Amino acid sequence: MTDRFELYEAAIDSLPEGLALLHGDSCEPRKVVFWNQAAVAITGHTGVELMGRVVPETLQALLGDGPIPDCTQDETNVDSARRSERGFLARIRHKLGHEVSVIVRYLGLRDGFGQRIGLGILFHPAELLDALPRGESGEDESVESSQTELEDRLQDLIADHIRGAPAFGVLWISVDQAHDLRRTHGAGACETMLTKVEKALIPGLRPGENLGRWGQNEFLVISHERTPAMLADHAQKLAGLARTADFRWWGDRISITVSVGAAQADRTATLPDLLGKAQSAMTTSFLAGGNQITSATEGTACLPS
Numbered sequence: 001m002t003d004r005f006e007l008y009e010a011a012i013d014s015l016p017e018g019l020a021l022l023h024g025d026s027c028e029p030r031k032v033v034f035w036n037q038a039a040v041a042i043t044g045h046t047g048v049e050l051m052g053r054v055v056p057e058t059l060q061a062l063l064g065d066g067p068i069p070d071c072t073q074d075e076t077n078v079d080s081a082r083r084s085e086r087g088f089l090a091r092i093r094h095k096l097g098h099e100v101s102v103i104v105r106y107l108g109l110r111d112g113f114g115q116r117i118g119l120g121i122l123f124h125p126a127e128l129l130d131a132l133p134r135g136e137s138g139e140d141e142s143v144e145s146s147q148t149e150l151e152d153r154l155q156d157l158i159a160d161h162i163r164g165a166p167a168f169g170v171l172w173i174s175v176d177q178a179h180d181l182r183r184t185h186g187a188g189a190c191e192t193m194l195t196k197v198e199k200a201l202i203p204g205l206r207p208g209e210n211l212g213r214w215g216q217n218e219f220l221v222i223s224h225e226r227t228p229a230m231l232a233d234h235a236q237k238l239a240g241l242a243r244t245a246d247f248r249w250w251g252d253r254i255s256i257t258v259s260v261g262a263a264q265a266d267r268t269a270t271l272p273d274l275l276g277k278a279q280s281a282m283t284t285s286f287l288a289g290g291n292q293i294t295s296a297t298e299g300t301a302c303l304p305s
Contacts (some may be wrong), residue, residue: 009034015162016270018042018102020062020121021109022055029054030119042102042125044095058093062104062121089126101126105159122159124270133275135174135215146212150220150270153210157222158271169231171221171238172261172278173201176290177254178217185249190217193247197256200245204238218282228264228297235260235293243291257291259283264297 012019018039022030031054035047043059055062086182088105107120134147157168175197182190198211198219204209206224214220221238225231236280242258261281277296 013037014268016124016268017162018121018123020050020055020123022121023058023117033118039123042094042100043092048066050194058095061090061092062102062123064088064104087151107267127134132272133279135213135218139178140216143213143216147214150210150212150214150222152269153222154275157276158265161265162267164223167226167265169223169225169228169262169264170274170278171231171235172214172263172275172282173217173219173221173238173242174215174259174282174286175217175242176257176259176286181249181254182217189249192249193245193254193256196245196247197242199260200241201238204234206234220278228295231262231264232293232295235262235295239291239293257288259286259288260293261285262293262295262297 012034013036015036015038018041019036020032020039021034023033030051032047033052035045035050042044043055045059050056053232070166088104089101091099092099094100102123103126104121104123107122108116109118109120111117130272132151154170157165161167174211175194178190178194183191194213194217198213201211201219201221205221208224210220210222212220223234224232225234239258240257247254247256259282261278261284263274263278263281269277281294281296284294288294
């Protein structure tokens with residue numbers, strides 16, 4: 001029978017992010033006790049080379065702008081920005097000699113009594129952030145601000161899900177009439193319509209869900225529905241609410257419909273993967289004529305009820 005610790009090791013070894021586990025507190029040099037396969041791929045250094053040793057000079061940037069704080073400092077108060085879930089940018093040197101830019105996050109490791117026993121370092125290539133699928137923000141600062149807030153929330157949920165938190169999903173919602181209205185009547189008319197749509201969607205959100213602008217003509221819903229079927233059903237209800245938005249321009253009522261892409265998170269996918277699936281599903285809905293919902297998992301489109 002497989003030992004449970006072998007299962008734990010296999011699970012963290014399969015993470016898409018590099019993971020280094022360092023033993024020891026801040027009063028002594030931390031030594032590597034685990035180095036997963038993603039860390040090998042990113043740095044070129046194998047676990048056999050690093051096991052039981054301090055982090056080599058070429059990888060010291062993973063520890064920030066110098067050593068992790070010593071025992072006279074409170075680690076929770078030092079450079080809190082770089083310890084956020086979004087992480088900080090570091091430049092390390094690959095074993096072959098070239099520079100690699102990575103985004104680094106820290107996990108404090110404590111025993112059952114709450115004593116600090118080590119440090120976990122999660123890192124991934126920085127270009128993954130640049131590849132994060134988004135809608136167009138143009139020059140609208142409010143859209144960019146919304147994208148940043150949603151990205152922060154998604155990074156939190158991805159990290160929590162990897163550590164065992166329940167599944168979640170995203171709904172990429174594009175307003176079918178927005179592009180033409182923006183082109184024919186200008187940004188003001190389109191923004192008024194999008195405000196109406198947002199107000200119509202809010203009553204349909206579950207407790208703890210997040211809704212925000214993800215592009216000029218798009219919204220993103222971060223949902224806590226735990227299965228693809230439940231997520232698709234939730235999308236149906238929100239699409240129905242969007243159609244109730246009462247938008248009038250110069251006295252004429254404009255009917256509103258949305259194209260929705262639904263994608264469920266899993267522990268093997270990165271955030272760009274998740275959003276890419278949702279975007280692709282939304283595009284499928286739009287190309288099917290709009291007023292459609294497509295589940296990335298099921299790969300099918302359907303009309304809202």
